[in-house]
Amino acid sequence: MTDDGSARSPYLPPPEELTRFLGAAPDYRVDQLRDWLYRTPVLAANEMTNLPGSVRRELGPHLWPFDIEVDQSADGGRTRKWLFRAPDGASIEAVLMGYPQRTTLCISSQVGCAMGCTFCATGQFGFERHLEAGEITAQVAFANAFLRRSPMPASPRRITNVVFMGMGEPLANYTRVRESLRRIIDVMGMGARSVTVSTVGVVPGMLRLAEEPWQVNLAVSLHGADDEVRSRLVPLNERYPLEQVIAAAETYFDAKGRRVSIEWTLIDGANDSDDQARKLARIARRLRAHVNLIALNPTPLSADRPSGTDRIERFVTILRGAGANTTVRETRGREIDAACGQLRLRRAGDAAPLA
Ligand code: SAH
Numbered sequence: 001m002t003d004d005g006s007a008r009s010p011y012l013p014p015p016e017e018l019t020r021f022l023g024a025a026p027d028y029r030v031d032q033l034r035d036w037l038y039r040t041p042v043l044a045a046n047e048m049t050n051l052p053g054s055v056r057r058e059l060g061p062h063l064w065p066f067d068i069e070v071d072q073s074a075d076g077g078r079t080r081k082w083l084f085r086a087p088d089g090a091s092i093e094a095v096l097m098g099y100p101q102r103t104t105l106c107i108s109s110q111v112g113c114a115m116g117c118t119f120c121a122t123g124q125f126g127f128e129r130h131l132e133a134g135e136i137t138a139q140v141a142f143a144n145a146f147l148r149r150s151p152m153p154a155s156p157r158r159i160t161n162v163v164f165m166g167m168g169e170p171l172a173n174y175t176r177v178r179e180s181l182r183r184i185i186d187v188m189g190m191g192a193r194s195v196t197v198s199t200v201g202v203v204p205g206m207l208r209l210a211e212e213p214w215q216v217n218l219a220v221s222l223h224g225a226d227d228e229v230r231s232r233l234v235p236l237n238e239r240y241p242l243e244q245v246i247a248a249a250e251t252y253f254d255a256k257g258r259r260v261s262i263e264w265t266l267i268d269g270a271n272d273s274d275d276q277a278r279k280l281a282r283i284a285r286r287l288r289a290h291v292n293l294i295a296l297n298p299t300p301l302s303a304d305r306p307s308g309t310d311r312i313e314r315f316v317t318i319l320r321g322a323g324a325n326t327t328v329r330e331t332r333g334r335e336i337d338a339a340c341g342q343l344r345l346r347r348a349g350d351a352a353p354l355a
């Protein structure tokens, strides 16, 4: 049951509630079903070879509640992007990226986002609804089931890393994201240190996460190194100003002993000056944080452009020169809009009536 009491598909029900599909079956059946849903997920119920046919038939129609609306591949098969559609019409994006040592899945936590960051396609779309814990976890299960059938070239055949960097602000959907973390870590068995929650700076959520039992990585999307620049790009900065966000990141670091990372989208003329680089370096040093830079992926509803290559190089040089660990992120899947809500935005545009 969902919060509003409506019945949803049983796919990835809480692991504690599996008996309802099995009736009076013995306990080991529950363990088997849990394994098929969480540990070695499959795309079709008839692959659950050790379960009786009756159970498989009952599960079959419900196993995967999302229609796969879009399934695209890019970068020579090393990037895969899905747009799932839930029964209520909500779109859910997930992106799978294969690297030599890891296979990373980027998942969504909400349909749309209420935070309104100016440069973000999801933000431009607005907020539709939260994703349920089962819907968040199901993205990981689906991708693992997919990988078992179709591995990516020269990458691990299982998801090794999960990042909450798809649509939505995970810490604005705290309870459901927390439950999805529990299932991903405690039930699926992924290492907490392989999971990254990315936040735009929802300070109360950062402080709550610091209290949780898991050592998940925290990525803080900063984009501005003083309140003036940050507020222009990230409206939430008016509510939780930079200093509070940095203090919450420090609390997280102290509680977990895990360095946070700072995400920074480089936007031409908006946050790529020498002054911002110097101020960012000070923040990064204070937090002993790693800085991940990414050039803006342009969105249809904004005139913002990515910083030029020379600018990016200079920004990096200043950061590194000031002792801040810095990586420039590769922009994966650009040709399939594999950035934060972009595929969905484009589909929405396609569906708009022609005037
Ligand atoms: N809401 C969370 C997580 C989802 S966004 C957050 O903001 O951190 C994941 C990352 O994608 C964030 O770091 C965000 O700044 C970045 N991002 C959003 N739109 C982008 C774009 N158009 N180009 C490049 N990065 C973008």
Ligand code: SF4
Binding pocket: 113, 114, 115, 116, 117, 120, 121, 122, 123, 124, 166, 167, 168, 169, 200, 221, 340
């Ligand atoms: Fe929401 Fe993150 Fe996009 Fe900002 S960048 S609008 S917080 S999804």
